[in-house]
Amino acid sequence: MAQESKSGHRLKTRLTEKLGCRYPIISAGMGGPSRSELAAAVSEAGGFGLLGMVREPPALIEKEIAAVRARTDRPFGVNVIPASTDPKLLDEQLEVCFAAKVPAMCFFWSVMPGVVARAREADCLVLYQVGSVADAIEAERAGADIVIVQGVEAGGHVRGKLPLSVLLPEVAAAIKLPIAASGGIVTGADMIAAMAVGADGVHCGTVFLPTPESFAHDFHKRRILDAKSGDTVHTDLFALNWPPNSPVRVLRNSLTEAVGHKLWGHHPDKLPREPIGEDAGQPILKFSTHSPLRTTTGDLEKMPPFAGEGAGRVNKARSAAQVIADMMAEAEASLDRLEAMRA
Incomplete structure (x- = not known):
């Protein structure tokens, strides 16, 4: 298990308080790669792991939730995407998650207030990933607890149309909820930069995809590790x-x-x-x-x-715990550098 670093104390944020995790790092609920091994490893290492259960059958979701709990007693969440899921299947997915009393649900794409309300009624924290100021405001009004702001640099399905550096401060000025920044973030320095313009933490996918805990095929992992900037x-x-x-x-x-x-x-x-x-x-x-x-x-x-735009800076295979440890060490070094500039 990763040891708590000095920056772990300096980076206690609204996000870590709300999610009950040590470090302000959420692993993205990537449909397919983010199964129980990855989600549990991230949570156990002090981050917040998400199961990526996009359009998965309820039986698999139930199995994966149990598998996470067999590996860690730390909080985690389940990611589903209402807009791309048949309504009957979505209803079954939600019922399985609620019956299992998962700590949090993460939703993506267009904001659906009714789904948020159902999750809140089931005592789940709600994270909503959005790609615009308007959707962030709608997610807040719908009752979400945390908003994930996705820039156009993100890998996988991309809701955002603006660079994260442009969208993030605009969202931070428009809502009062804790914010996780998403899109091209692969280092602790990236995390500090995002927090400087309004984020309370980060949401990362590409950096976790090549880990041994990821359910991605080795072919996909190698593509990430071999990628160059601009690929x-x-x-x-x-x-x-x-x-x-x-x-x-x-x-x-x-x-x-x-x-x-x-x-x-x-x-x-x-x-x-x-x-x-x-x-x-x-x-x-x-x-x-x-x-x-x-x-x-x-x-x-x-x-x-x-893959996100940060893939060109992910060039070595590491465990999920090592990714988190490295990001926190890099964040610590960035904070030290900034403090030295003020001295």
């Missing part, structure tokens, strides 16, 4: 399984290269349904949003290698 693209090419006009950020691959500069305008209804792989007995379609997992077989290179 990601923002596109709607990987559009199947999500509503239209749902951009993603991925590392370039053969599919993005094949379309050249035509990275936009790929409506899911106009894309072919061509199987390129399989996972858990289900086909994976070309242009779908399914990234390769440990259990995935097929043409992995054509599947979306989700």
